[in-house]
Amino acid sequence: MAEASIRVTLKLYASLGKYLPEANRRSNQIALEVPATSVMTDLIAPFAVPPAACFLVLVNGVFLPPGQRPTAVFADGDVVAIWPPVAGG
Amino acid sequence: MAWQRKILRVDLTAGTCTQEALNMEWAKAYLGQRGLATKYFVEEVAPSVEPLSPANKLIFATGPLTGTMASTGGRYSVITKGPLTGAIACSNSGGYWGAELKMAGWDMIIFEGRAATPVYLHLENDTATLHDASDLWGKTTWETEPALRKKHQDSQLKISSIGRAGENGVLYAAIINDLHRAAGRSGVGAVMGSKNLKAIAVRGTLGVAGIKDPKAFMKATAAAKKVLADNAVTGEGLPKFGTQVLMNVINESGAMPTRNAQDIQFDGAKDISAEAMHAPRVTDGKANLVTNQACFGCTIACGRISKIDQTHYTVVNKPEYWGASGGLEYEAAWALGSANGVNDLEALTFANFLCNEDGFDPISFGATVGAVMELYEMGVLTKEQLGIEAPFGSAKALTYFAGLTARGEGFGQEIGLGSKRLTAKYGHPDLSMTVKGQEFPAYDPRGIQGMGLTYATSNRGACHLRSYTVASEILGIPIKTDPLATEGKAGLVKAFQDATAVFDSAGICVFTSFAWTLVDVAPQLEAACEGDWSLDNLNVVGERIWNMERQFNNAAGFTAKDDSLPKRLLTEAAKTGPAKGLVAGLSKMLPEYYSERGWDTEGRPTAATVERLGL
Numbered sequence: 001m002a003e004a005s006i007r008v009t010l011k012l013y014a015s016l017g018k019y020l021p022e023a024n025r026r027s028n029q030i031a032l033e034v035p036a037t038s039v040m041t042d043l044i045a046p047f048a049v050p051p052a053a054c055f056l057v058l059v060n061g062v063f064l065p066p067g068q069r070p071t072a073v074f075a076d077g078d079v080v081a082i083w084p085p086v087a088g089g
Numbered sequence: 090m091a092w093q094r095k096i097l098r099v100d101l102t103a104g105t106c107t108q109e110a111l112n113m114e115w116a117k118a119y120l121g122q123r124g125l126a127t128k129y130f131v132e133e134v135a136p137s138v139e140p141l142s143p144a145n146k147l148i149f150a151t152g153p154l155t156g157t158m159a160s161t162g163g164r165y166s167v168i169t170k171g172p173l174t175g176a177i178a179c180s181n182s183g184g185y186w187g188a189e190l191k192m193a194g195w196d197m198i199i200f201e202g203r204a205a206t207p208v209y210l211h212l213e214n215d216t217a218t219l220h221d222a223s224d225l226w227g228k229t230t231w232e233t234e235p236a237l238r239k240k241h242q243d244s245q246l247k248i249s250s251i252g253r254a255g256e257n258g259v260l261y262a263a264i265i266n267d268l269h270r271a272a273g274r275s276g277v278g279a280v281m282g283s284k285n286l287k288a289i290a291v292r293g294t295l296g297v298a299g300i301k302d303p304k305a306f307m308k309a310t311a312a313a314k315k316v317l318a319d320n321a322v323t324g325e326g327l328p329k330f331g332t333q334v335l336m337n338v339i340n341e342s343g344a345m346p347t348r349n350a351q352d353i354q355f356d357g358a359k360d361i362s363a364e365a366m367h368a369p370r371v372t373d374g375k376a377n378l379v380t381n382q383a384c385f386g387c388t389i390a391c392g393r394i395s396k397i398d399q400t401h402y403t404v405v406n407k408p409e410y411w412g413a414s415g416g417l418e419y420e421a422a423w424a425l426g427s428a429n430g431v432n433d434l435e436a437l438t439f440a441n442f443l444c445n446e447d448g449f450d451p452i453s454f455g456a457t458v459g460a461v462m463e464l465y466e467m468g469v470l471t472k473e474q475l476g477i478e479a480p481f482g483s484a485k486a487l488t489y490f491a492g493l494t495a496r497g498e499g500f501g502q503e504i505g506l507g508s509k510r511l512t513a514k515y516g517h518p519d520l521s522m523t524v525k526g527q528e529f530p531a532y533d534p535r536g537i538q539g540m541g542l543t544y545a546t547s548n549r550g551a552c553h554l555r556s557y558t559v560a561s562e563i564l565g566i567p568i569k570t571d572p573l574a575t576e577g578k579a580g581l582v583k584a585f586q587d588a589t590a591v592f593d594s595a596g597i598c599v600f601t602s603f604a605w606t607l608v609d610v611a612p613q614l615e616a617a618c619e620g621d622w623s624l625d626n627l628n629v630v631g632e633r634i635w636n637m638e639r640q641f642n643n644a645a646g647f648t649a650k651d652d653s654l655p656k657r658l659l660t661e662a663a664k665t666g667p668a669k670g671l672v673a674g675l676s677k678m679l680p681e682y683y684s685e686r687g688w689d690t691e692g693r694p695t696a697a698t699v700e701r702l703g704l
């Protein structure tokens with residue numbers, strides 16, 4: 001039986017945007033279809049995003065703590081947004 | 090000592106400039122800048138003073154680290170009673186002016202009274218003279234700066250001035266230095282205008298002498314600079330993307346007040362973000378952002394310098410706006426953009442240029458336009474009254490209103506009074522997104538609960554720069570807390586408020602606090618200044634400053650009732666995002682906050698608190 005897959009929107013912001021394919025850079029996002037067992041590193045691996053550069057990770061706007069990133073899986077339709085170290089005010 | 094031990098008192102009514110010794114007892118208890126100048130202010134000015142009367146005073150103050158080798162040591166603050174709020178006002182600015190004042194040999198300037206006709210103050214080291222400014226009145230800050238340099242034949246003159254907004258009594262008028270750095274909030278520029286004071290032009294060549302232990306200071310500042318350089322936020326994130334990087338962060342987090350806080354996410358956020366400022370424009374292939382820029386002595390360099398597309402409707406045939414100038418910071422981009430549903434980056438940049446050129450706060454201006462647009466959509470305000478159709482999303486209305494407000498024309502006169510007075514006049518006071526009369530900035534308390542308590546208790550009216558819990562609740566600096574939880578936020582807000590008061594009083598930029606804590610600040614102060622600047626004492630100094638400001642406001646007539654939020658945030662739940670269904674949980678946090686502060690249930694410091702802090 002084929003492995004179940006889900007659709008996830010991956011958003012890469014600030015200096016991580018450069019890892020997206022050229023056509024996706026202006027929108028900072030890409031629609032993915034991935035195995036349901038995928039974790040964060042699986043999402044970013046095809047784009048060669050260094051995991052250490054991922055500072056802030058939001059899933060549907062909710063913070064994904066670093067400790068959960070190696071194991072947390074996603075649901076169909078999830079939006080995963082990632083930033084390098086950033087701040088403002 | 091890193092203090093110059095010298096203050097200048099300028100009596101504008103009498104036209105005199107007098108030198109005084111700095112009160113060193115107060116300096117050791119209140120540090121400098123925000124803390125020390127507020128101490129002078131509360132000792133000299135009655136809390137009941139009418140903000141735009143000659144009896145109000147206006148203090149320009151540096152900190153002990155201003156003008157030194159400490160990173161970001163270029164800051165100054167303007168302290169007065171604010172006309173927008175009726176509360177203590179304290180607005181902080183960067184650029185080069187503050188360091189120049191310090192290097193001219195002064196810790197602060199106290200202006201009192203009112204000049205009979207427009208004047209400006211010229212300072213050349215020890216020599217202070219008042220000059221006629223009749224020919225500058227009616228000019229923008231961008232005209233005033235070169236005019237004064239030419240007149241004094243001094244290209245190095247640093248100038249802090251008001252534009253037409255300050256002259257015309259815009260209640261959120263700013264004071265602008267170095268063309269696009271601003272003491273931005275609470276209407277300090279309107280107080281300056283009410284005194285007929287157009288500008289302060291400074292040339293300082295004396296340096297900052299008297300560092301207590303120069304060797305230790307060199308070591309401490311070098312170590313602290315390394316912390317900033319090694320930290321990924323202050324070393325890479327802020328220089329490259331500026332504060333504007335938050336546009337997508339806060340929008341994705343579902344905490345972006347949108348269309349006068351009717352919504353909590355803005356679908357146009359991506360178009361006005363840091364990423365958009367970096368992207369080549371479709372029209373001319375150039376990016377909006379030209380470069381970053383640093384204030385005096387800053388090793389972070391978060392400032393944005395932008396150029397507007399020359400074919401954009403705002404600047405066609407207006408070459409005076411084609412050059413590079415101060416670009417959008419996050420708060421301005423939010424207030425001019427999301428708060429009004431406008432996603433035209435070039436239009437926002439133009440409106441921001443006008444805010445700098447004529448000196449007014451983009452946060453209060455933009456948020457007031459948001460209220461106007463809501464009233465327009467309700468049919469309360471009409472095209473005939475406004476001079477333009479003004480639905481949410483109209484870039485044309487935004488830039489039109491910016492011009493009117495800058496020049497004090499037409500409906501701009503009403504927008505210049507801020508949203509509290511404007512919405513009350515038209516019968517809908519609940520549509521004003523203000524606390525104590527000041528518009529709140531770019532974080533929605535329904536999605537970042539700590540910011541609700543921050544706004545409600547800020548001594549200068551709603552503000553993010555008094556306690557930036559966003560750092561913890563969203564970014565995880567220094568530790569991550571849940572933005573949707575109210576538990577634990579009372580202590581978090583208090584800790585941020587007290588620490589920020591120290592940063593603001595030392596002469597350094599609060600953005601260092603993304604990498605520094607008071608542990609990094611203490612050794613720099615210890616090496617530079619006489620007195621006890623240990624970590625423990627700094628915490629007390631911060632708390633003392635906060636309570637001093639609070640006591641002034643209480644005496645000015647503010648009560649616990651004023652520690653509130655706009656009704657919309659308390660009763661209308663967020664419609665989307667992680668906070669969907671939530672309102673601001675202020676009532677769950679406020680009693681605990683009062684108790685943590687050592688205040689009674691009416692929000693007054695108890696006798697024990699007053700005594701403990703030596704107030």
Ligand code: SF4
Nearest residue numbers: 183384387390391598
């Ligand atoms: S961090 Fe930014 S605002 Fe602060 S001093 Fe540096 S350039 Fe100026």
